[in-house]
Amino acid sequence: MIDKALQSALERAQTYLSKRGELADQTQPSGPLLPTERIRLILGDQLNPSHSWYRSVDPGTLYLIAELKQEIGYVKHHIQKICAFFCAMAGFAKALKTAGHQVLHLTLDDTHAYESLPPLINDLLTFTGANGFEFQRPDEYRLKQQLETMQLPDGVSRTIWESEHFLLPFDELNHYFKADTAHRMETFYRKMRRRYELLMNGDEPEGGQWNYDANNREKLSQQEIEALPEPLCFANDVTDIKARLDKHKVEYFGSYHSALLWPVTRQQGLQLLDYFCQQLLPKFGRFQDAMTCQSETKWSLYHCRLSFAMNAKLLHPKQVIDAAITAYRQADGAITIAQVEGFVRQILGWREYVRGIYWLNMPQYAEKNALNGHRTLPKYFWDGETQMRCMRESLGQSLEYAYGHHIQRLMVIGNFALITGMDPDLVDAWYLGVYIDAIEWVEMPNTRGMSQFADGGLLASKPYAASGNYINKMSDYCANCHYQVKQKTGSKACPFNALYWHFMNEHRDRIARNPRIGMVYRNWDKMSDENRTAILSQAGTYLADLDSL
Numbered sequence: 001m002i003d004k005a006l007q008s009a010l011e012r013a014q015t016y017l018s019k020r021g022e023l024a025d026q027t028q029p030s031g032p033l034l035p036t037e038r039i040r041l042i043l044g045d046q047l048n049p050s051h052s053w054y055r056s057v058d059p060g061t062l063y064l065i066a067e068l069k070q071e072i073g074y075v076k077h078h079i080q081k082i083c084a085f086f087c088a089m090a091g092f093a094k095a096l097k098t099a100g101h102q103v104l105h106l107t108l109d110d111t112h113a114y115e116s117l118p119p120l121i122n123d124l125l126t127f128t129g130a131n132g133f134e135f136q137r138p139d140e141y142r143l144k145q146q147l148e149t150m151q152l153p154d155g156v157s158r159t160i161w162e163s164e165h166f167l168l169p170f171d172e173l174n175h176y177f178k179a180d181t182a183h184r185m186e187t188f189y190r191k192m193r194r195r196y197e198l199l200m201n202g203d204e205p206e207g208g209q210w211n212y213d214a215n216n217r218e219k220l221s222q223q224e225i226e227a228l229p230e231p232l233c234f235a236n237d238v239t240d241i242k243a244r245l246d247k248h249k250v251e252y253f254g255s256y257h258s259a260l261l262w263p264v265t266r267q268q269g270l271q272l273l274d275y276f277c278q279q280l281l282p283k284f285g286r287f288q289d290a291m292t293c294q295s296e297t298k299w300s301l302y303h304c305r306l307s308f309a310m311n312a313k314l315l316h317p318k319q320v321i322d323a324a325i326t327a328y329r330q331a332d333g334a335i336t337i338a339q340v341e342g343f344v345r346q347i348l349g350w351r352e353y354v355r356g357i358y359w360l361n362m363p364q365y366a367e368k369n370a371l372n373g374h375r376t377l378p379k380y381f382w383d384g385e386t387q388m389r390c391m392r393e394s395l396g397q398s399l400e401y402a403y404g405h406h407i408q409r410l411m412v413i414g415n416f417a418l419i420t421g422m423d424p425d426l427v428d429a430w431y432l433g434v435y436i437d438a439i440e441w442v443e444m445p446n447t448r449g450m451s452q453f454a455d456g457g458l459l460a461s462k463p464y465a466a467s468g469n470y471i472n473k474m475s476d477y478c479a480n481c482h483y484q485v486k487q488k489t490g491s492k493a494c495p496f497n498a499l500y501w502h503f504m505n506e507h508r509d510r511i512a513r514n515p516r517i518g519m520v521y522r523n524w525d526k527m528s529d530e531n532r533t534a535i536l537s538q539a540g541t542y543l544a545d546l547d548s549l
Contacts, residue, residue, distance in 0.1 A: 003113040003114070003123070005109060005110050005111070005112065005113060006106070006110055006111065006113070006114075006120070006123060006124075008110070009104070009106055009109075009110035036060065036061075036062045036102075036128040036129065036130045037060035037061065037130060037131060037132060038060065038061050038062070038130050038131070038132035038133065038134055038159075039061075039062050039063075039064055039121070039124055039125060039128065039130045039132070039133055039134070040053060040061055040062070040063050040064065040134045040135065041064050041121070041133070041134070041135040041136075041147075042063055042064065042065045042089075042092070042136075043135075043136070043138060043143065044065075044071065044085040044086075044088070044089050044312065045085070045139060045311055045312050045313060045439055046136050046163060046313055047088055047089065047092040047312050047313050047314050048163065048164060048165055048313035048314075048316070049092070049095065049266055049314070050164070050316065051136070051163070051164050052161075052164060053161070054096065054099065054101065057099070057100040057101055058101075059102065061101070061102060062102045062103075062104055062128065062130065063093075063096055063101055063102065063103045063104070064103075064104050064106070064121075064124065065089050065090075065092065065093045065103065065104070065105045065106070066104075066105075066106040066110075066111055066117075066120065067086055067089070067106060067107050067108045067110075067111060067244075068111055068114070068116075068117055068120075069108070069111065069112065069114065069115055069116075069248075070115065070116045070117055072245075072250055072252075073250075073251075074142070075429045075432050075433045076251055076252065076253060076429075076433050077252055077253075077433045078252065078253060078254035078399070078402040078433060078434050078435070078436065079242070079245070079252040079253070079254050079255075079256045080254060080255070080256070080257065080260060080262070080401070080402040080436055081254075081402050081433070081434075081435070081436045081438070082241070082245060082250070082252060083238040083241045083242065083256075083260055084260060084262050084264055084308060084312075084402075084436055085312065086107075086238075086241045087236050087238050087241060087260060087264045088264040088265070088312050088314065089105070090105060091264055091265045092265075093105035095265075095266075104124075106120075107244060108244050108245070108247075108248050108250075109244060109247075109248075112248050116146075117146060117147075117150075118146065118150040118151070121133065121150070121152075122150075122151075122152065122153060125152065125153050125156055126153055130156070131155055131156055131157065132156065132157045132158075132159060133152055133156055133157070133158050133159070134158075134159040134160075134161060135147050135159075135160060135161070136160075136161045136162065136163045136164075137160055137161065137162055137163055137170060139163065139355075139439060139440075139441045140439060140440040140441060141358075141359075141362040141363055141366075141440070141441075142440070147160075148160070163313065165313050165316060165317070166317070166352060166355060167192065167196065167317060167318060167348065167352055168192070168352050168355070168356065170359070173355075173356045173359055173360060174360060176188060176191065176356055177356040177357065177359075177360040178360065179360045179361055180361065180364075180458070181458065182457050182458050182461075183353075183356075183357065183458065183459070184461065185349055185350060185353045185459075186210070186211065186349075188349065188352070188353050188356070189210070189211075189345060189348065189349030189350075189353070190205075190210055192348050192349060192352060193205065193210070193348065196318075196348065198321065198325065198344060198348060199325065199337070199340070199341060199344060206337060207337040207341070209341075211341070211345065212285065212337065212338035212341045212342060213342065213345075215285065215286070215338040216285040216286060216287075216288050216289065216338060216342045217289050217474070218286045218287055218289075218290060219290055219473065219474055219475070220287055220290045220292050220301075220476075224287070225292050225294050225295060225298075225476075228292075228295055228298040228301060228302075229279050229280065229298070229302075230297060230298065231261075231297075231298065231299070231300040231305070232271065232272055232275040233261035234259075234260070234261055234262065234263055234264070234268050235259035235260075235261070236259065236260040236261075236262070236264050236268075237258065237259060237260075238257075238258060238259075238260045239258050242256060242258070253382060253399070253433070253434075254398075254399045254400075254402055254434065255399060255400045255401075261401075262305075262308055262402075262436060263306075263308070263309050263314070264314075265314065266309075266314045266315065268309075269306065269309035269314045269315045270315070272304070272305065272306055272309065273304070273306060273309075273315065273319075273320060273323050274323070276304040276305075276306065276324075277323055277324055277326075277327035278327065280302040280303070280304065281302075281304075281324060281327055281328070281335055281339055281340065281343065282331070282334050282335050282339060283302050283339065284302040284303070284304070284339050284342065284343055285336070285338045285339035285340070285341070285342035285343070286302075286338070286339065287301060287302050288302065288303070288342055288405075288406075288407075289407045289474055290407075290474055290475065291390075291393075291394075291405075291407060291408060291412070291471075291474055291475035291476075291477060292475060292476050293389070293393045293475070293476060293477055294476060299397055299401065299403075300403075300405075301405065303405050304320075304343070305403065306320060307436075307437035308436045308437045310347075310351075310437075311437050311439050311442065317347050317348070317351065317352075320347060321344055321347055321348055324340055324343050324344065325340060325344070327340075328340040346406075351442065353459075354441070354442055354445035354446055354449075354450075354459070355441050355442065355445075357445045357449060357455075357458060357459050358440075358441045358442075358444060358445050359441070361455070361458065365444065365445075365448065365449075365455060365458075366428075366444065366448075368424070368448060368454045368455045368456065369423075369424050369425075369454050370453065370454050370455060370456035370457075370510075371418075371421070371452070371453060371454060371463075371507060371510075372421075373417075373418075373421045373422050373423050373424050373427075373452065373454065374421060374422075374423050375420055375421050375422045375423060375543075375546070376422070376423065376426060377417075377422060377426050377427070377430060378546045378547045378549070379547050380392070380395060380547075380549075381395060381430055382399075383399070384396035384398075384399050386549055387481075387482035387483065387549060388416075388481065388482070388483060388494075388495060388496075388549055389477050389478065389480070389481035389482070389483075390412050390468075390471045390475065390477035390478070390481070390496075391412060391413065391416060391549075393477055394408040394409075394412040394413050395413060398413070398434050398435065399434070401436075402434060402435055402436035403435065403436060403437075404435070407474065409431070409435075409446070409451070410446075410450060410451055410464055411464065411466060411470060411471065411474070412471060412477075414427075414447070414450075414451030414452065414464070415451075415464060415465060415466050415470075415496070416495075416496070416499075417451070417452060418451060418452050418453065418463060418464070418465055418503065419465050419496070419499040419500050419502070419503040420499055420543060420546060421503070421506075421543075422452075424447070424448050424452045424454040427447055427448075427451070427452055428443070428444060428447050428448055431443050431446075431447045431451075432444075432447075445459050450464065451464065461514070461516060462511065462514050462516045462517055463503075463507070463511060465500055465503050465504065466496070466500060467494075467496050467497045467500040467501075468483075468485040468494035468496040468497050468500075469485070469497075471485070471496065472485045478494075481494075483495060485497075488501070488531075488534075488535050488538065489534045489535060489537075489538045490538075493538055495542050495549050497535075498535050498536075498538035498539040498542060499539050499542060499543070501524065501532075501535045501536070501539065502535070502536055502539030502540070502543070504517075504520055504521070504524065505524065505532075505536065508521065
């Protein structure tokens with residue numbers, strides 16, 4: 001028996017479709033909906049307006065966009081992340097309807113009785129009499145397995161389409177990646193540059209270098225901080241979504257803003273892309289690793305903040321890359337090759353690279369814990385209340401905006417989780433829940449691989465562990481901190497220092513032979529026994545009560 005809430009939603013859809021048909025002077029057939037030959041499911045991260053599905057209007061196709069309990073309950077999510085996806089889904093449904101497509105947009109009010117997707121799909125197939133169920137290949141392993149293996153009513157066919165989003169086709173991933181094999185992004189990136197002829201002079205890189213990362217590690221001066229541009233923010237009303245979440249007792253965390261600042265439509269995404277290319281790209285590369293806490297209104301620095309729009313597929317990555325390269329070519333020297341190459345590398349290189357690592361190693365990748373991390377997350381991961389200023393700023397920004405740039409995620413929060421030996425399952429779940437752009441295919445390799453080295457080196461060549469010195473070098477976080485960044489021991493010693501050395505000592509047998517780490521151990525061995533013992537003792541004190549830091 002079909003759920004009453006869903007029945008009501010279908011009746012509302014029938015009324016809408018009937019009125020639309022009358023306006024078009026069409027004769028309406030009998031039945032619960034216009035004749036439905038097939039149902040096409042659109043997931044919340046498949047809002048691609050350029051997909052071939054939408055090139056023509058087919059009256060026999062019903063598009064389904066649904067808010068689902070299973071998608072907001074598999075981890076605890078930041079409220080802005082839920083609101084952004086639900087708002088983007090509603091906008092996409094409206095755009096499809098305006099274009100003439102049959103669309104069934106279901107909210108939690110309509111689907112709350114369904115704990116998972118398959119029963120909902122089967123009820124809709126049965127009710128509409130559709131003989132075909134179609135979907136785009138999901139980008140998360142759990143959804144791919146669910147949709148490919150779910151039982152359908154007798155006589156209903158299943159058709160899987162490509163998402164038509166990524167530059168590297170899914171069927172070609174195994175040409176570039178091998179399961180349980182270490183890969184390096186730089187090698188992959190160069191192949192992609194040649195394949196798509198981006199920033200190339202024939203077979204050689206434009207400017208004579210493949211990678212300008214060494215040019216892109218500047219700390220912001222006080223003058224630069226004062227000149228930081230204001231971020232372009234939007235004001236999407238999500239009060240109805242918040243009310244719906246509370247009505248259905250959805251658990252979430254993080255700060256709520258009734259006017260959501262993130263781009264949730266293609267048009268908003270294009271506005272933000274243009275703003276980035278014109279206002280931010282000229283200095284993006286130089287300061288892409290920098291951090292500051294001196295300007296609350298300029299938290300986004302020179303970053304594009306387009307990852308949500310791209311990961312929801314509102315924007316295509318090639319479109320974003322082409323816009324940046326066009327801006328570079330038209331800038332008459334105001335944008336250097338180092339700025340644009342650093343940006344292109346993040347999308348053409350890193351984004352496509354982590355996707356390959358994910359798919360060629362799942363589902364085993366989700367269980368990897370090479371360094372045997374086992375500790376639970378301290379309470380400040382959920383409230384930001386810690387005496388470590390770098391963590392307070394990075395966690396606080398993440399909780400306030402559902403956003404942190406890559407160095408905050410990797411070298412502050414991720415670094416701390418790594419050197420304290422936190423359980424990668426818990427770290428994964430936190431990153432997946434807190435960040436607005438976090439979808440498992442991109443989050444898990446970045447967290448479990450790059451950040452926590454839990455994959456043992458499949459993605460990165462070394463653990464990204466660092467002492468307080470790195471954070472001090474790239475930010476102003478250490479100024480006025482409760483702890484002293486230069487101290488390794490004592491009640492005011494920066495926790496990152498002793499914890500870093502404890503981590504390096506604990507995992508020496510595993511990583512000491514790495515040529516990128518050898519110098520670290522030579523420095524450790526030069527210390528006196530007394531100093532080493534004091535540092536390890538200090539780390540032990542901190543590890544015994546991480547919540548107090």
